[in-house]
Amino acid sequence: MLWGSFALFTLVLGLFLAAVLVPRFGRGVSQTRWIILGGLVLPLPVLTGLTFYAFAEGEFLLKGAVSEADEVLEIRATGRMWQWQFSYPSVSGSPVHTDLLHIPAGRTVEIIAESEDVIHSFWVPRLGGKIDAVPGHSNRLRIRADQPGRYGGICSEYCGTGHAGMQFEVQAHRQEDFREVVTGGFRHD
Amino acid sequence: MRHPLLLVILAFVVWSGTFLLVYATQATGCSVGWHNDEIAFWRSPLRFILIVLVIIGLVAIVGTLAWLRRRNTLTAALETSTFLDDVKTYVAIGAIFSSAFCFAGVFWLTLCPL
Known part of the structure; x- marks a missing residue:
């Protein structure tokens, strides 16, 4: 989990710094595509994975972790x-x-x-x-x-x-x- | 006149109301024991009530989207920009996906502490 968040942080900050510091970086990608890729395509799988991981952990603690009350x-x-x-x-x-x-x-x-x-x-x-x-x-x-x-x-x-x-x-x-x-x-x- | 910014958040206001209703009903149902009986399809009364509430909430948000789109069409000629109309539509579509994602757990997750 820690390494995953580190990788995402590095990716997002790297893209941000590249957009600011590297001449013409990302100009080939339209604004709409930036929004869709960064605002939907990147976070949705992460949030979906975390949500279902939380569901599975919750169900495990309620049912799977114990065989008798x-x-x-x-x-x-x-x-x-x-x-x-x-x-x-x-x-x-x-x-x-x-x-x-x-x-x-x-x-x-x-x-x-x-x-x-x-x-x-x-x-x-x-x-x-x-x-x-x-x-x-x-x-x-x-x-x-x-x-x-x-x-x-x-x-x-x-x-x-x-x-x-x-x-x-x-x-x-x-x-x-x-x-x-x-x-x-x-x-x- | 309805403020355009209020209409932008309307779909998620309905989402919030659905969330509040589902949360309150789940807590109340667990407290009074609605989850203990099975009435049909191996499901408890509490689960049926929550599923009905979620479906009503989903229909209300889809209805909100339909109302906004109809309103956008009617007022398009009077406005100088359609930007906010587009935002309202996208936000409402987001609220529909959010509802399906957030509330799907009522179908299969354990509802109350055992």
Whole structure:
């Protein structure tokens, strides 16, 4: 994805600079053709590919990634001005974690987003879509980290003066370590 | 008199209304459980309602295009330039393709969290 965007950026900027700096570059192509090629032929396949990739990923998380419902791990994410609290209803003895979300790698996780005050929005850009946390509602979002690692998360709905600092970290652990980490019995870096 | 610039965006205003209606209906339907039953062709009431809304929206945008073209023909002799008429037509055609592309998911995508 990164290299694709780099290639497109280079192509577009290269054409722009060539049109500005190289004498008579592109004069053989009519204005109408420039608009059709640059405005339709170039972006349409890219946008179509990205859209259907997003559709396929969404369907995979909802259906293909799990064979039975109990394979999905539910985690409650509660937003309040200006922090996130994460609790694990299916993991007995787990404390509430503030601004730190532990998930098992290679397993689909269902976030139940709620709010105690105003509308917030749960978003971990590298792990998929985002979902609003609305007071009085429980909205659900599925995410999945294929590899152990750290991922940045942020509130993506303006919620007051502390909104910009309402960030959290997602730590994806190996499945065998996950339970111990969540219950506090495993020290991690 | 209708402002020409407002008519340029008319088709996408209809598109926006369709989007709002489909989004609100999907959220409401998921909340009250319209997606749980199957009424025909292994489809839920929610999917049927969304498909009907999308078809109505598509027809409304095609109708907007037809109305704009008829209006362009009637007013062509009174105007000094047909540039904006052409823009209106192209924008409306764009809105039709955009509708087909954006809303096609109601036919086959999963509608609600499982």
